Amino acid sequence: MVLSNEDLQSQVEALLGANILHSEINFDILSIEVAADKIHSIIAQLQKDEKLRFEFLTILGGVHYPEQINREFAVVYHVHSWKHKIRLRLKAFLPLSNPSIDSITDLYPCANWMERETYDFYGISFNNHPDLRRILNEDSMDYFPLRKEYALEDATREDKDDRFFGRF
């Protein structure tokens, strides 16, 4: 059975109620914002719900919005329902002062490496993660490279010139 986004929105609202802080449909996917400290129980509810059955975690990642004070980091989850062939996007915002959120590795084992990647690039720490350490970058790296305050370019470069890379 294929659900439309509007049907999904009403079903998710019935299930989660006031836990949904904000919801909108963009890029054909229903997107809901939830409180960061409730993320584990909300995703568990969506996964275990008999009707919706969001049994697959498509992706988990981070975003940095330096201009949003006390909402600098977003952790974005895409959960997928094989039964309804539909996807739901969840967003939880975190402050720069304490970017930590509960791990969902106990619900979806595939979240393990994705949470490590999010930690690696944004410095968001996941509570109760079994093995939270860098995964893609070298272990000796001393910063989180996708935070906007760090330049994309290698700091030790000598022969690269902005002009040759289309930047002026």
Add this chain to the structure above:
Amino acid sequence: MGKIDDDKVINGEGYQLTTLDKAVGLARANSVWPLPFATSCCGIEFMATMGSAYDMSRFGMERLSFSPRQADLLIVAGTISKKLGPILKQVYEQMAEPKWVLSVGACASSGGIFDTYSVLQGIDRIIPVDVYVPGCPPRPEQIIDGVMNIHKLVKKESMRRRYSSEYKDLMSDYKIEIKDNGAK
């Protein structure tokens, strides 16, 4: 050639005078065993170079050595990320002397188009390089030209290069230890 009596002279074992360094250099240059450290598109070009159309076996190089212990020439073809850097250095250190390094393509030589925090901006930051091949990726002809230049170096190289003070200085610049077995 003259008389039949000269047969012994003409057909006997001949000899040629040269220095041992030159004879050894000639032998080494015509049997360089390469270790391909290929990570991306330059590696595909290197595969074409090894194939029958370009045929590296003309130069005694058809025997690729995937063990660093038996390799003479490290061919680094492709982007080397910073995380891969220590592994490349370890492979270089495991190679037995004498050894040479060919850096194939823009990425291995300078980081290429990858002007970013995660890519090593040239392998010469961690290991010494003998010949650079430009191009993104270079054509097989260019790789062969690089190999020819390596051959020129190999022919000229002193047999006991590793005991020279210049070589020791170069290695200490890269913080690579040379094991001295007592020979001079």
